[in-house]
Amino acid sequence: MKRIFDPVHHFIELEPGEARLLDLAPMQRLRRLRQLGLAYFAFPAAEHSRFTHALGALAMGTRAFDGLIRHAGGMSPERDYERRLVRTALLLHDVGHGPFSHACEAVLGIPHEARTREILALPEMRAGIEALDIDPADVLALIVGDPRTRYPALRELVSGPNLDADRMDYLLRDAYFTGVVSGRYDADQLVASLRLFERDGVPVLGIDSRGVVALESFVVARYMMFASVYFHHTTRLFERILQEALHDLWPNPRVLDPIDEFLRWDDFRVLNELRDSESEAARALRERIRIYGLAAEFNAGDDLRAYSACETALRERFGADAVWADEQSQVMHRLPLGAAKGATAWVGTASGLVEARYASDLIAKLSGKAYWRKLFVRRDRADMHEARALCAEIIAALR
Amino acid sequence: MKRIFDPVHHFIELEPGEARLLDLAPMQRLRRLRQLGLAYFAFPAAEHSRFTHALGALAMGTRAFDGLIRHAGGMSPERDYERRLVRTALLLHDVGHGPFSHACEAVLGIPHEARTREILALPEMRAGIEALDIDPADVLALIVGDPRTRYPALRELVSGPNLDADRMDYLLRDAYFTGVVSGRYDADQLVASLRLFERDGVPVLGIDSRGVVALESFVVARYMMFASVYFHHTTRLFERILQEALHDLWPNPRVLDPIDEFLRWDDFRVLNELRDSESEAARALRERIRIYGLAAEFNAGDDLRAYSACETALRERFGADAVWADEQSQVMHRLPLGAAKGATAWVGTASGLVEARYASDLIAKLSGKAYWRKLFVRRDRADMHEARALCAEIIAALR
């Protein structure tokens, strides 16, 4: 049993076969992919990698699984398989990400799920998974969220939209490494409250009613981390600049299509290759030059009138090319519990299984679509002072 | 300079005159009043006293004041007076509380503000305050929230409904001692974001727009602590039992009217006096007997139909005397940002001073009246299983 120290989960224990999987090149490469991309431009200490997150997700998923089983009759050979499956899927779930994840996907056009499929099919990866006596197809199905999996509850735990161990770890981890206190939530109580329920004959993941407060704290942590970190204007603007730099770096994205070539890229290499580039974007990244400035942000309610009016005014004043409208839907880490079907968490109450928003005033209030927007202008085309004053006036008039 | 160790604020420094004030009997008595009354029935470690909270409020208020002054032109002789005034007022702000605070007030009928007035007028207290070169009348005005004070912004800082140092400390402290993670908020950033603004010629306390996320975390902490701790059903039911015991203990409440007699009482003495009482309530407190059981709780939205229907049904089935309906407004620690006038926090934005709910989607959503209710029944009059089933059925039908 290999014991790994982690500041978030203290100890993480790995079986020898899992440790061998971890030593394979596609997993070691995750050490060179940062969990939060360029967020270190806003939060310097956010330098943690997807590698530690993969370990943390495994740890969190194991705690969740063990808790579930304890309330559902204990272990069995079948469940022993499920336990190993969940651990492996969480360990491998980010293996398909490219450098700076979102920016990379935007430029190269291949989703990380597709990359994951190819990587899991590599002989050494396949062999490593099979050595754990697990079917690689089961692993893939959990990671990509295949609705046909035989393990629907485990799929929720690995890649579901709410009670997934992926999110449970990254919220804690991102809060720890950025130093944003309000991203912490009551993980112990959340995990202790997880239960397996049945709806229409299908097992679903849910929460015991004693855990509603913990679920609320989890929902709030998502909200706070989104507001503080994931949608921070500094991060957003440097990610946009990075995207421009990547276009220059990879004029022909198809070159990275072969999985072997793709795996030869990571954050470190990208930064390295940009060292000598003369492009405006590369220089901005090297010297932290803010090509764009924030003119206004909008996050109150569903009234987009002020936003639209400001955008129009900025475009008219400085030209359409000078304005960049950034919205929440372009961000990977989405806001919690949107209106979309299935985007809920189930709560077992005395009066039956109910949606979380019926068990919690707070979740009811925070559910639903979010209408967050940021308006940036290019500093070389617009006077920031004028742009901000223009927006401020429009906003005040519409209040 | 006396240096005091505190797990929440690390170091708290006191001037010699402040330390002497602390050693007076009415302040030392706060060591025997618990900050959270009977909450230790639900959270065993919540044994912290109002004494440590008084120190913590002073520490928090000082940090807030120093931050404000730094952004408002630095110290001056006048501000040095204000600084000492704020510190003294926060150190003394809870001195008028009786044993188990709320229960005591309900039985004795005299609000703690009136007691505070009398206590501050005691010769030794008066002399102690004057030795700090402070006018006791100014201290009293800040503590009781007198609208005629010459220091309206300091009043907000001491006893306001939102950005008061009292609440800033007790949320952190109660979260620390109960162990409820989700009650923590980003105090450093909140304090660093406090600003003095002017509205209609009057100074008001507010938040710089960079601090909106910290304000959100503060609002959420209030919500989470309310949901987890202050309105916990175990605490609530034992507080009700305690109230019954106090009625037995003090058949004539007027005996405690004289302030000297009042000051001779504290939590420890009450528990001591109840040791040999034969009353049902006293025994229940000693042996942790739950006279009441929770039949149902309601915290989703403003629809009170299910609550009313359940209450009626329980009364009809078990008798009016067997049912106890507990609501949020009976609790001392109220939910944040009610609809009431003035119950807002101001935010300084590029487009002027706005209410917090216009600067934050989350605050807008969490603002407004809360309709939280709990229904208890007496266990000796009602079968708990039946009572819960009755409510569950009604709730399910109305969903």
Next chain:
Amino acid sequence: MKRIFDPVHHFIELEPGEARLLDLAPMQRLRRLRQLGLAYFAFPAAEHSRFTHALGALAMGTRAFDGLIRHAGGMSPERDYERRLVRTALLLHDVGHGPFSHACEAVLGIPHEARTREILALPEMRAGIEALDIDPADVLALIVGDPRTRYPALRELVSGPNLDADRMDYLLRDAYFTGVVSGRYDADQLVASLRLFERDGVPVLGIDSRGVVALESFVVARYMMFASVYFHHTTRLFERILQEALHDLWPNPRVLDPIDEFLRWDDFRVLNELRDSESEAARALRERIRIYGLAAEFNAGDDLRAYSACETALRERFGADAVWADEQSQVMHRLPLGAAKGATAWVGTASGLVEARYASDLIAKLSGKAYWRKLFVRRDRADMHEARALCAEIIAALR
């Protein structure tokens, strides 16, 4: 399964029978005995009770036991008994303490182990333990450290001098509630490193060699908590004053001999009874009057010459009655790993089982007898300035 929130261990789970044991009066009484006695005179937040420590010791012992078993072949019916036994013994281990523990024992003259024996024999306690299917005699043997117990390794875990769960919890807990950072140690790693070894045919508790650093951190935490908290001069001097007050309160100690009468006393009652006492000691406790002042302290090495010279000089100058010499051996929480036989911890290394001091440079250096002393003088008999100067001169001359 009852789930209890604790800030040190997060969740503590109790079986229904254990929860019923907890509700008995002798256990609820522990809520009114503070873990650190009068240390709150020096560390205001040190108001935590022996009740929360009892829960914490159970939690810590359970983690330790489960870890041991995992490395020793897993559970069995016999081990299930041992697990329940360890939990019960730790839950009950402090039940025999009187108000302010050490001071009470010094005045009443009956050790807490003897009280424990009587309390466990009370019908309700006996019945409560037997309802858990445990032999009360086994519980008593572990608590009082009976060398004839059939469970020598469990005795070490409950009441041993080094690797006991009692100490593992109280160090963490006292560090948490006082706010003394340096009392924290790496509990996760320590517990994960515990192992059962055999020496001369007897099972002994020890540490896997990977855990030496964790053991070092544990030893250091003992040292730091002793230096910062347990032997703090303010605590020590008020405990001495308290002892004087208790002599006045209980002129005939024999009155408290019957266990029923003894159990009617707790910290709260003592403080309550001292409210109206006119004795100098009682008044000093109420108003925080330092009757004694610290003239000098000695904690470097084994050279007691300066200490002896100072003591003699103070006695000569101010009279023997004016001087109080306080030494480490009068304190309950002793320094780590004295020279005494058996006072070691075993470490399993590649070259066999060795004493901790052979596996760790730090432990070797910190082992051995400690010669710590404090010299106090009565403030009404001696000028503190003069007393301190007298000692300072002697110390400088002997350096």
Next chain:
Amino acid sequence: MKRIFDPVHHFIELEPGEARLLDLAPMQRLRRLRQLGLAYFAFPAAEHSRFTHALGALAMGTRAFDGLIRHAGGMSPERDYERRLVRTALLLHDVGHGPFSHACEAVLGIPHEARTREILALPEMRAGIEALDIDPADVLALIVGDPRTRYPALRELVSGPNLDADRMDYLLRDAYFTGVVSGRYDADQLVASLRLFERDGVPVLGIDSRGVVALESFVVARYMMFASVYFHHTTRLFERILQEALHDLWPNPRVLDPIDEFLRWDDFRVLNELRDSESEAARALRERIRIYGLAAEFNAGDDLRAYSACETALRERFGADAVWADEQSQVMHRLPLGAAKGATAWVGTASGLVEARYASDLIAKLSGKAYWRKLFVRRDRADMHEARALCAEIIAALR
């Protein structure tokens, strides 16, 4: 005023000119130098950079300086210069490090102090420092520890062997990011206890006697981090492998002599360049292959007989080339308070200024030379099992 979030110090505030200094390429490069080199092979989360440490050292130094000044008469124009000087020196103190610091120096042969001198002389750096109205020569003198500086106490604070802000930050930071609890010390109390004393007419940095416990916790933190992290066998062995890889990468070290070329290298680039190397060392780093195995470690006392006997036996059995003896003096982060002259901290007591070891039993015991050793063997030349057994036998015989 720029406000930066940091998980260790919460907020760090920078003047605009300091922020501009931070944006220069030689400072941004520190984001690509990891504070702990290859320690992430043993502690995966130890991915933090020298960049965040530079900010943290500035924050720590500022706290220390402000505390010192408060006890030494407050600010003055001269001290305002000193404050800016300390901040700038700490911000820049690591700017001369190369990739993987120690390994890089070992291969290239130029100490980082010499690099720092050259970097500070670069026009943009020089201009950035002068824009803060600071003499670059003063900055350099503090960083390299020039004994002729006009600011001897500040030199101690920046680069002294004991009470330097560099170490104060890196211990906290390394403990936070590795997750090693026992590396935390009581920084608040240490900083609050710092004082300026005078010895032989020269100002020296020291500790008020109330701070001895905090100093002890600091000394212990050094010890524990050394034992747990800095001298961890996994880190040590991969650093040795890295050194071999760097020799292959830079066959002619002189190529990196010019400072412009040197600054083009960082950890990321080294790892990138090693991607395609066919050397054994490069492959070992990529795939985490342990070329060496730990045969035995020695850390108890000053008796090196067992160590020497084991080394000889291993060399005889497996050949001299198969054995690598690693000792503490080869590590950058040295053990505390060695026997060397000046390696002490001063404590102000009632009987005058004394060395720390006379004020603290613990520091006396931990002072002095450390004799820690590790013996590794090449796994391709030696059977690990046999090598360990060989050592174990020798150690047991000599005990």
